[in-house]
Structure formats: structure tokens, C-alpha cells
Amino acid sequence: MKNVNRGLPSIDGKGLMMGKPAYTDDLAEPNSLIIKVLRSPHPFAKIKKIDTKIASEVNGVECVLTYKDFSRIPVTRAGQGYPEPSPHDKFVLDNYVRHIGDEVAIVAAVDLITAQKAIKLIEVEYEVLEPILDFEDAYNNKIIIHDEPEIHEMFPIGFEPKKNIAAAYDMHVGNVDETLKNCDVVLETSFYSQAQAHVMMEPHTANARIDCYGRLVIYSSTQTPYHVRRIISQALDYPLSKIRVIKPRVGGGFGGKQCIHGEFFVSAVTLRTGKPSKLVYTRKEVFESSFSRHPMRFDVKLGATKDGILKGIDVNVLSDTGAYGEHALTVFMVAGAKVLPLYNKVDSVRFGGKVVYTNHTPAGAFRGYGAIQGNYALESAIDMMCEKLVIDPITFREKNMIKEGETSPIFKIMGEGTEGIEMSVESCKLEYCVKRGRELINWKEKYPFVKGKSSKVRGVGMAIAMQGSGIPYIDMASAMIKLNDDGFYNLIIGATDIGQGSDTILAQIAAEVLETDLDKMIVYSSDTDLAPFDCGAYASSTTYVSGNAVVKAAKNMRKMLIKEGARSLGVKEEEIIFDGKLFQTEDEKKSITLSDLSNHLFYSEDQQQLVATNSYVGTKSPPPFMAGYVEVEVDTETGVVKVLDYIAVVDCGTTINPLLALGQVEGALAQGIGMTLYEEVLYNQRGGLISNNLMTYRIPTRKEITNMNVEFADSYEESGPYGAKSVGEIGIDTPPAAICNAIYNAVGVRIQSLPVTAENVLMGILKNKEKRNEKQ
Amino acid sequence: MKVQLTINGYKKEIEVKPDEYLLDTLRNSNYLSVKRGCDSSSCGVCTVLLDGKPIASCSYLSVKAEGHEITTAEGIQKEAAQISAYFGDEGADQCGFCNPALALTIYAMKRELSDPTDEEIRDYLVGNLCRCSGYVGQQRAIRAYLEDTL
Numbered sequence: 001m002k003n004v005n006r007g008l009p010s011i012d013g014k015g016l017m018m019g020k021p022a023y024t025d026d027l028a029e030p031n032s033l034i035i036k037v038l039r040s041p042h043p044f045a046k047i048k049k050i051d052t053k054i055a056s057e058v059n060g061v062e063c064v065l066t067y068k069d070f071s072r073i074p075v076t077r078a079g080q081g082y083p084e085p086s087p088h089d090k091f092v093l094d095n096y097v098r099h100i101g102d103e104v105a106i107v108a109a110v111d112l113i114t115a116q117k118a119i120k121l122i123e124v125e126y127e128v129l130e131p132i133l134d135f136e137d138a139y140n141n142k143i144i145i146h147d148e149p150e151i152h153e154m155f156p157i158g159f160e161p162k163k164n165i166a167a168a169y170d171m172h173v174g175n176v177d178e179t180l181k182n183c184d185v186v187l188e189t190s191f192y193s194q195a196q197a198h199v200m201m202e203p204h205t206a207n208a209r210i211d212c213y214g215r216l217v218i219y220s221s222t223q224t225p226y227h228v229r230r231i232i233s234q235a236l237d238y239p240l241s242k243i244r245v246i247k248p249r250v251g252g253g254f255g256g257k258q259c260i261h262g263e264f265f266v267s268a269v270t271l272r273t274g275k276p277s278k279l280v281y282t283r284k285e286v287f288e289s290s291f292s293r294h295p296m297r298f299d300v301k302l303g304a305t306k307d308g309i310l311k312g313i314d315v316n317v318l319s320d321t322g323a324y325g326e327h328a329l330t331v332f333m334v335a336g337a338k339v340l341p342l343y344n345k346v347d348s349v350r351f352g353g354k355v356v357y358t359n360h361t362p363a364g365a366f367r368g369y370g371a372i373q374g375n376y377a378l379e380s381a382i383d384m385m386c387e388k389l390v391i392d393p394i395t396f397r398e399k400n401m402i403k404e405g406e407t408s409p410i411f412k413i414m415g416e417g418t419e420g421i422e423m424s425v426e427s428c429k430l431e432y433c434v435k436r437g438r439e440l441i442n443w444k445e446k447y448p449f450v451k452g453k454s455s456k457v458r459g460v461g462m463a464i465a466m467q468g469s470g471i472p473y474i475d476m477a478s479a480m481i482k483l484n485d486d487g488f489y490n491l492i493i494g495a496t497d498i499g500q501g502s503d504t505i506l507a508q509i510a511a512e513v514l515e516t517d518l519d520k521m522i523v524y525s526s527d528t529d530l531a532p533f534d535c536g537a538y539a540s541s542t543t544y545v546s547g548n549a550v551v552k553a554a555k556n557m558r559k560m561l562i563k564e565g566a567r568s569l570g571v572k573e574e575e576i577i578f579d580g581k582l583f584q585t586e587d588e589k590k591s592i593t594l595s596d597l598s599n600h601l602f603y604s605e606d607q608q609q610l611v612a613t614n615s616y617v618g619t620k621s622p623p624p625f626m627a628g629y630v631e632v633e634v635d636t637e638t639g640v641v642k643v644l645d646y647i648a649v650v651d652c653g654t655t656i657n658p659l660l661a662l663g664q665v666e667g668a669l670a671q672g673i674g675m676t677l678y679e680e681v682l683y684n685q686r687g688g689l690i691s692n693n694l695m696t697y698r699i700p701t702r703k704e705i706t707n708m709n710v711e712f713a714d715s716y717e718e719s720g721p722y723g724a725k726s727v728g729e730i731g732i733d734t735p736p737a738a739i740c741n742a743i744y745n746a747v748g749v750r751i752q753s754l755p756v757t758a759e760n761v762l763m764g765i766l767k768n769k770e771k772r773n774e775k776q
Numbered sequence: 777m778k779v780q781l782t783i784n785g786y787k788k789e790i791e792v793k794p795d796e797y798l799l800d801t802l803r804n805s806n807y808l809s810v811k812r813g814c815d816s817s818s819c820g821v822c823t824v825l826l827d828g829k830p831i832a833s834c835s836y837l838s839v840k841a842e843g844h845e846i847t848t849a850e851g852i853q854k855e856a857a858q859i860s861a862y863f864g865d866e867g868a869d870q871c872g873f874c875n876p877a878l879a880l881t882i883y884a885m886k887r888e889l890s891d892p893t894d895e896e897i898r899d900y901l902v903g904n905l906c907r908c909s910g911y912v913g914q915q916r917a918i919r920a921y922l923e924d925t926l
């Protein structure tokens with residue numbers, strides 16, 4: 001039975017739809033203390049006095065914790081590899097609060113009502129400080145958001161807290177100023193991309209208990225159980241060996257659960273009280289007190305020859321990390337590293353800028369991770385350049401974009417937080433993706449626009465994108481395969497299934513190597529005591545990095561089996577043919593089934609447990625590629641934009657499971673469309689979040705997302721498991737630029753600040769009209 | 777105070793507080809298929825059926841449910857399993873957090889609408905948000921399910 005490149009339902013889909021208890025809160029101890037967090041009403045303030053006496057005396061309150069109860073250990077909640085590329089600028093609790101929703105105190109009580117009551121009885125006297133609410137004012141402001149002496153970087157990331165800089169970076173190839181001087185056409189422009197909230201349906205959830213061995217067991221809705229264990233140990237100064245982190249099913253992550261959230265609080269309460277505790281974020285807390293996408297400003301210069309050869313790219317970025325620096329540097333770098341190589345034929349490139357602190361909700365990891373922001377800027381600018389050159393945007397891209405077997409100097413210079421890795425793109429079907437997408441959208445008939453009914457105009461637009469497959473030489477994954485009697489296996493992996501289906505595809509890979517059926521490969525994952533290490537679900541790494549680990553472990557198991565089969569039949573290993581069920585000699589004279597062999601190994605002959613373990617760390621990060629094409633309809637009377645159809649042609653190598661890969665791309669497209677047209681994290685002038693519930697922050701519903709057509713290119717990545725690259729993020733990157741390009745093609749309005757709003761489009765339409773009238 | 781509810785066909789008497797919402801009553805009584813996703817009655821993951829009609833249990837007072845029939849995903853196991861097979865076939869399975877509520881709503885829709893159009897399906901299910909799937913896979917699956925079983 002063939003198991004890879006085969007569309008199979010996810011192994012947990014049925015149970016989850018039937019409502020089996022499987023998520024973090026479903027598995028909390030029934031008698032858990034309920035935790036509530038007192039959160040700051042001010043964007044920036046010093047806690048002058050905090051009195052918890054009355055609150056602590058409420059009947060049913062078990063403990064009230066403030067910054068006074070914690071030693072001052074700065075950590076980062078980022079949940080990345082170690083040493084961490086994010087500044088250590090966060091204390092579990094601090095005597096300063098730096099955004100509305102920042103933590104002031106924790107209450108644990110027998111029930112929610114008591115906890116809520118106690119929260120209100122905590123007396124806090126704040127010295128309210130003037131905040132920085134505009135990220136363009138942050139650099140070198142006289143207000144310093146992080147003035148605490150203990151904070152630090154782990155290696156140089158450009159951290160200068162006195163100037164409100166969380167991280168900074170600069171690189172160049174060639175001399176861009178020279179190049180641009182010699183170009184026939186130079187474009188200089190700016191773009192703004194907004195903060196976006198993840199809005200995973202399951203809020204951040206964690207619970208803790210002390211088990212019968214006296215160890216702290218944390219259940220968490222996390223993307224990074226091993227990083228959670230490490231960071232909890234650091235932050236609470238509690239031995240790593242006494243912590244176990246279990247990740248049950250997770251109700252969506254998208255990067256929002258890569259960072260630490262409630263784990264600090266449940267751990268602190270349970271360690272102090274000895275009692276089980278739990279914390280489920282309210283939706284308001286998810287919005288205000290978790291993380292969102294880094295807003296960015298891009299200042300872009302492009303230079304080209306008049307016959308359409310792109311010569312130079314110059315990009316300067318200002319990124320807003322909010323109150324804390326989680327993923328500040330790495331998201332920033334990806335905005336260049338996973339965008340600039342798309343145009344690898346330029347003479348020179350410059351990329352740099354700063355990531356600044358503000359008193360907003362912190363930014364963190366979010367699917368696309370900088371690449372979507374960078375893609376919006378560059379792919380919009382490319383269309384603007386094409387207009388100046390009077391060249392078809394597809395022709396221009398086909399001439400200038402990266403092709404199979406080629407390389408880019410960027411790969412070597414820029415990694416994630418550190419230097420990158422030299423590589424060429426061995427699998428790159430971008431040319432096919434562009435060509436196929438053009439056919440599917442019917443570009444010839446529809447470009448640039450078609451007049452629709454009454455006030456409606458339809459336009460098409462496109463963009464190309466790339467992402468990565470894990471972080472080479474840093475992120476490691478491992479797998480363990482155990483043989484059971486009757487010949488079925490356990491696949492035990494650190495990899496973190498957050499709904500993307502990694503348990504399923506990793507089982508498919510193992511089953512493929514061992515030529516067994518999927519239901520004979522029993523998966524257990526993401527438990528720091530029982531499973532081997534895996535960095536976690538981020539950086540589009542699971543299929544590629546964890547997948548490769550599984551291939552290696554499964555191949556080891558296969559070798560062990562053949563050795564045992566040969567021994568049992570009394571022949572040499574080379575003489576054995578194994579088809580997943582039966583070991584036999586070539587002449588078919590001797591044979592034994594896997595089931596019999598495994599029973600012998602358990603009970604009667606040469607008894608032993610066969611376990612194979614292996615791990616993998618990438619030596620490169622082969623990018624998945626895609627071309628995104630969109631048809632929009634713009635109402636010229638109202639400015640309202642509707643997406644009529646979205647075409648995605650994706651090269652992610654072999655799809656291990658084409659159905660789950662399809663779901664990844666469709667879901668990512670919807671999030672990208674949401675960011676482009678509907679979603680915006682909005683603050684009031686006081687720094688309070690206006691968009692702090694699902695009515696004020698609107699994600700697309702099934703009424704807005706109605707048509708998508710996703711296809712996969714026939715592609716094979718030599719270094720990937722069965723030819724696969726990763727596919728988790730690539731789908732989100734193109735919508736901002738493709739939709740804005742389509743709007744421009746429809747009505748001549750260039751949106752340079754996201755999200756696209758009806759007002760902005762209409763204003764642009766009216767301005768164009770005015771200009772036309774003036775000319776006449 | 778006590779309320780009498782029929783949950784998934786069984787009569788139950790449950791102790792509730794006057795201001796308690798059905799979502800908490802159900803989860804506290806171990807009907808864990810019912811999820812919480814928001815504080816503003818706008819995500820749909822807490823949907824249960826009240827006398828066969830979908831309601832948001834997060835904003836429905838338990839005392840108001842006195843004497844009514846409540847259905848959770850635990851009460852439509854066969855149908856949920858059947859629907860999930862269609863989801864699996866269309867790549868519409870992801871984190872699953874929205875799915876028990878969605879299965880219930882599809883189940884109710886099937887009883888209420890005969891042969892709904894694509895637009896009617898979307899209208900009926902619009903309150904069931906999903907952040908993972910991008911909806912189009914769910915739509916394909918729901919259509920196929922209805923075609924095969926209506």
C-alpha cells in the first residue's frame with residue numbers, strides 16, 4: 001500500500017468532530033484552581049504600590065502573586081532555538097507594565113467567581129507614564145520603554161533598549177546607490193503593513209498539576225512544548241528535570257502559540273500551592289495580552305533598465321515589536337531573506353532597518369513571519385515598476401525571477417537571526433506555477449480589467465512568493481519507532497501537531513518506509529517526558545525537518561527487522577526480501593511473517609525490544625514557491641472590494657498528503673485575504689485595543705471566502721522526505737500584493753497601506769477622477 | 777438551583793447558578809465537545825441544539841433551558857462520524873476545534889432545509905467561524921455529504 005503522495009483523512013479528524021475530549025482544557029484536573037490575571041489598564045506605568053491583603057483574605061482564594069513573589073530573571077517568551085535570537089526583556093511579573101493588558105498580578109481561587117472577585121480587590125497605585133504609541137516615533141525617543149538593568153541579548157542582535165531598539169540589522173550585496181544611479185528607471189515608494197491577530201479558535205490555554213512523582217506536569221496549547229519546558233525552567237528557576245510538558249490537540253496556532261503564554265502562571269501557582277490549576281484566556285486576553293503580527297513600514301527603491309531587467313533593490317524597514325521583543329529580529333530578517341531571493345539576477349541589494357519597542361500588545365510569530373509583509377511591499381513595487389516600464393507584469397517576473405538550479409547571494413548572507421546557508425534551489429517550479437496560474441485565471445481575457453454590471457469593475461492581479469523549510473543547522477527534529485507484537489509500530493515524535501496534520505503525514509512517511517498500513521503506525525507526539533526532541537511547529541519545518549527524521553528512524557527500523565528476520569531464518573541479511581509483511585529468501589524456500597517474528601521477539605526467541613531512533617537537522621532550507629492570481633470586483637461607487645476567485649499554483653515538492661497540503665494552502669490564503677481586506681488591530685489614542693473581540697476584529701466568514709482553486713506543481717526536492725518541502729506558510733504570502741495589484745488593474749488605485757478599506761479605494765477613485773477632470 | 781434538562785435524550789437534573797450559562801453547565805457536566813472560543817457570542821464553537829435548533833450556549837442562561845432538549849456532539853456520534861468522513865475526503869480537517877459545533881449545525885440544517893443551494897448553506901452556517909480551513913474545503917464536504925444523504 002502506497003502511503004505518501006496520497007490524500008488520506010487526518011488520523012484524528014473523526015474523533016475531533018465527534019467531540020472527544022482532546023484539547024488542553026478538556027484534560028484539566030476537574031478540581032483545578034482557576035487563575036485570573038489582573039491586567040494593566042495603562043499602556044505604560046510603574047506600579048508604585050500593590051496591596052493584595054484584602055484579595056488574599058477572600059474565602060476560596062489560594063494565592064495572589066505579584067512581581068514581589070518572583071526573582072528578577074529576564075527571559076524571552078519567543079519559543080525559539082537556543083541561544084535565543086530575541087532579547088531577554090520579559091519578567092514573569094514586573095513592577096512596570098508596558099501595554100494595556102500586560103500582567104500585574106495573578107489570583108488563584110477555587111472558582112471563577114471568587115477569582116474575579118479577588119482580582120477586583122487588589123489595590124494598585126500606578127505612576128502613569130507617557131507611552132509611545134506610534135512606532136515611527138519610537139527610535140531615540142526620550143521615553144525609554146525598557147530601562148531595566150537586567151535585560152540583555154544572548155548574542156549580537158542590535159539590541160539597544162536605551163534607544164527603544166529591540167533589534168537591528170543591515171546587509172548589502174554590491175553597491176545599490178551606484179546601481180540605481182545607472183538605471184534607466186528608478187521607483188521609490190513606501191508601504192505600510194498592519195498588525196494582524198491570529199484568532200485561532202481555541203484561546204491560549206494551560207493547566208498544571210504535580211504528579212505522583214512530585215513533578216510539575218503542564219498541559220499546554222502550545223506549538224513548542226520543549227521550548228516551554230526550557231523557558232519555564234529558566235523563568236521560575238526550577239529544575240528542567242522536574243518539568244513535563246504535554247501538548248494535547250491544539251485548536252489552531254498559526255504562530256500565536258509559539259510563544260509562552262499562560263504556562264508561567266499555572267506553573268507558578270501549582271508550584272506554590274501544590275494544587276492543580278488552570279488558565280483559559282478570554283478572547284479579550286487573546287487579543288490584548290498574547291501576540292500579533294509585526295506592523296512594518298517599507299521604504300523601497302527599485303532600479304531597472306528600460307528593457308525590463310531589474311538591477312537593484314533597496315529596502316529599508318521599520319518594524320514594531322510592541323512592548324516586548326519576541327521574534328523581533330527574526331521576523332524582520334525573514335521580510336528580506338524569504339522575499340529578496342525571488343529576484344536573484346540583480347546586481348545589488350540592500351536590506352536593513354530597525355525593530356522598535358512601543359507600548360502596544362507585543363508582536364510575535366505569525367504564519368508568513370515577515371515574508372508576507374515583505375512580499376506585499378516588493379510584489380506591489382514590482383507591479384508599479386512594470387507600469388513605469390510599460391511591461392506586462394508577468395513577462396517582467398518571468399525575466400527576472402529565480403529559476404530551478406539557480407542561487408542567490410541572499411541565502412548565504414541572511415538566515416534567521418544569524419548568517420544563512422549557501423544553497424541553490426534544486427527544486428523550483430516557479431516558471432510552471434506562473435504559467436499555469438495565468439491559464440487558470442484566464443489572464444489573456446481578463447487583464448487588466450473587465451467592466452462589469454453597473455458600477456462594478458473586475459480586475460486581475462498576481463504575485464509570486466517563496467518561503468523556507470525549517471532553519472538549517474539550528475532546528476532539530478527526532479523520531480522513535482518501536483516494534484510491537486503482531487507486527488505493528490509506535491511512532492513517537494516530538495513534532496507538534498497543531499491542526500496542520502503533522503501526526504498524520506509523519507505516520508504516512510514512516511508507514512511508507514516500512515511498507516505497512518497507516519493504521520499499524522500508532523502515533524504519539526509532543527510529550528517532553530516520553531517523546532524525543534523536536535524544536536516544534538514553526539518556520540515551515542515539520543514536513544521537511546521532522547519528516548526527514550522519521551525517514552531516518554524508519555530506515556533504521558527496517559535494517560533491524562531485516563537483521564532479525566535473517567537471524568530467525570538462519571540466512572544472511574542480503575538474502576532477505578522484506579515487503580512489509582513477510583521476510584523471505586529469494587528462492588521463497590524460507591519465510592516468516594512480521595507478525596510471527598515480532599511475537600517471537602517478544603516472547604519466545606532471541607527476545608528483545610526493537611526500537612529505532614534518529615534525528616535530523618537541515619543543512620539547507622529548500623523554499624516552497626507559488627504564484628498567486630486573484631480576480632477582484634471593485635464597486636466604483638462604494639469602493640468595496642470583493643475577491644471573486646483566488647488561484648494558487650504551489651511548488652512544495654511532493655505533497656506527502658495532497659489533501660492536507662490543500663487544506664494548508666486554502667486556510668493560509670483565507671488568512672492572507674483576511675489580512676488584506678478585513679483585519680486590523682486597532683488602538684485608540686490612549687493605547688487601548690479597539691479590536692479586542694470578534695465583533696470589532698473581523699476574520700473572514702464563509703460568506704467572504706467562496707472560490708479558490710489550488711493546484712500543486714509536479715516537483716521533487718532531492719533533500720526532502722520523498723521529495724517534499726514544507727507547505728505550512730507559503731499560502732499566506734501572496735494575497736496582499738496580488739489583491740492590491742488587482743485593485744490597481746481594475747480602478748487605478750494603488751493601496752500602499754493595509755488593510756484595503758472601501759474608503760481608501762473610493763478616495764483613490766475620486767482622486768483619479770479629479771485628475772482626469774483637471775487634464776481635460 | 778436545579779434545572780431539568782434532557783441532554784442527548786437523557787433526563788438530567790443539574791445544579792446551576794442563576795447567572796450560569798449553558799456552555800459552563802454542559803462543560804462542567806463533562807459534555808466536553810462544547811467549546812468556548814469568544815466572549816461576544818460570535819464564533820459558534822459553543823453551538824448546541826435546543827429542541828433541534830442551533831443556539832450559542834455561551835450566551836444562553838441554563839435556567840432558560842429548563843424543560844428543553846439539548847443536543848451536543850456526544851448525542852449525534854453516528855452523524856458526526858459520517859460527516860467527518862466527507863471532511864476527510866476534501867482536506868477540510870484541521871485543528872477540529874470548530875468541528876463538533878459545525879457537525880451539529882449541519883445536522884440541524886439538513887433537517888430544516890431540503891436541498892439547500894451553496895448560498896443557503898453559507899447563510900445557515902455563517903455563524904460557525906473557522907480559522908484553519910479557509911471554508912472552501914468545508915463547503916465541498918458539506919455539499920457532498922448532503923448530495924449523498926438527502
Ligand code: FES
Binds near residue numbers: 817819832834
Ligand atoms: S463561545 Fe463564541 S459564540 Fe459562544
Ligand code: FES
Binds near residue numbers: 201871873875905
Ligand atoms: S478547523 Fe480549526 S477552527 Fe476550524
